[in-house]
Amino acid sequence: MTTYRNRAEAGKAIVDRLGGLTGQPDVVVLGLVRGGVPVAQVVADRLGAPLDVLVVRKLGMPWAPEVAFGALGPANVRVLNDAVASRIDPDEIAQVVRREQTELDRREQLYRAGRPPLDLTGRTAVVVDDGLATGATARAAVQVARHLGARRVVVAVPVGSQEAYDMLAAEADQVVCVQTPPDFGAVSRYYDDFHEVSDQEVTGALAGASSG
Template structure:
């Protein structure tokens, strides 16, 4: 291990924010967190950069026989759902059923986290896509594809840690990838953290509510 582990997601978010402060950002910067684990990280980033915080829900499409293996991923903004597939693994017979189940969960999370709040405005803005780490990068690739449809001025992926070749792969999709710890030798994102408890829906809602109250009325 090339460095000490992050204490928790909030600590990782503060380290990531410090790295992001080294470059200049547009005044309309938008931080989009990938729930659930990305939200505590992104909340710290948005606070440090005085940026608007929102969520972009993404879901892995796990193979039925090996759920940890990604056939692809989906991500959604409003009514639009964008998908990416892993052609070496995707099983056309299973993909439909898996996607239907994951899209239902994606919609549930959108309703749970955002309620009746209108879709956030992305067009023409600088957008930071934030998660707690990249393993294969599949869900982040879907998130990038979904955000691209909304025509941002620039699209940057920012994570505390990336495993294997994930950061390199994402650089083919995003305008930039900011990673505090590029860790090809780690076997799981959780191994980069001392504390990696599951982030619950209640915590996500609380962090978003806190950010939205701090931001005040939005024109999104």
Template sequence: MNPYRDRVDAGEVLAASVAEIVPDGADAVVLGLPRGGVPVAAAVARALGAPLDVLVVRKLGVPGSPEVAMGAIASVGGELAIVANDDLRERVAAYSGPDAWAEVLSHERVELERRVTEYRGDRPPLALEGRTVVLVDDGIATGATMRAAAAAARQLRPSRLIAASPVVLTGARAAVEASVDALICPWFPAAFLGVGQAYRDFTQTSDGEVRRLLS
């Protein structure tokens, strides 16, 4: 499979796959994981005729290697959900000290709360209870971010929880599938080093772009 042109192109391809699983007229809600997941989610929401919202998630990166996730946190309905890679967390504690996890968690929680306010303001989140919820990100590498999003969304009792992404690295597939009712992905590459390799244009999505799409 060739790389996606950009997140909009990836979202349109993903939307076709999601539409095969989520029937017309389903009471669905599409939640994008900021920031990069929101342009992808917007295309999926348009295809389904479903409302779009965000579920704010922050990766808990390894000190010195922030792209490597030792866990993730997510906010939904005012509650915090935490997912940890316990094996990696223990290795980080041995290498960086016993306070490394707490320090990263504290820092990322501040940023998570900032983004919730930045993107949603005073607008309450969409009701999820009894609805089909589609969680969308622009790519899944370790699965920690999507698993945290799924754990948070479960707290609001959706009838069905679906994870959807244009690209999922093979090592993350099983963990994500175990956390949701279905995983939808058109591309499971075996040899990628990172999600960015699946895109010709992987320019960072801005806060302004997220706000524009949500409006």
């Protein structure tokens, strides 16, 4: 089992597996808010690609929030898993959607801060997070990226469970996962510094990044 000093070191480990994307003009690196952003910042810098954020809110079942029945993304993108959603009362769905939409709108307003809406039309979207436990958020991100026009979606993480990797391999065009330990546990196990990333860190990373 390899541990990373911090998210920046984890980003460097990912870049070693993404060499073929260096300097490609259609690539955009998307950090999943919030923990994925410091990782993505390093990836974007090393690839010479623009950095942006993808704000995704997982829609969790009312009695089992970790089980997703869908997801929300920017530009009013809504992805529903009908097989799961059909088992939930429509009023309960509406309540979950309202709550998550409010938080998504708050984060979009904060992080975009006058920048144009995210448009992935014809781009290769590299979705970066600090790790995959269930993979539900990353899966939602892949679906949202496609709805936003991405031509190709690559998921890149420093560590993840084998189950999450397998699920994403069926969703994304490519999954780069540096390590998939057999006894995974939690993402935090693989970092010496796994502090909660603040809104200020996210906005700071975006302010210092190139756009394109």
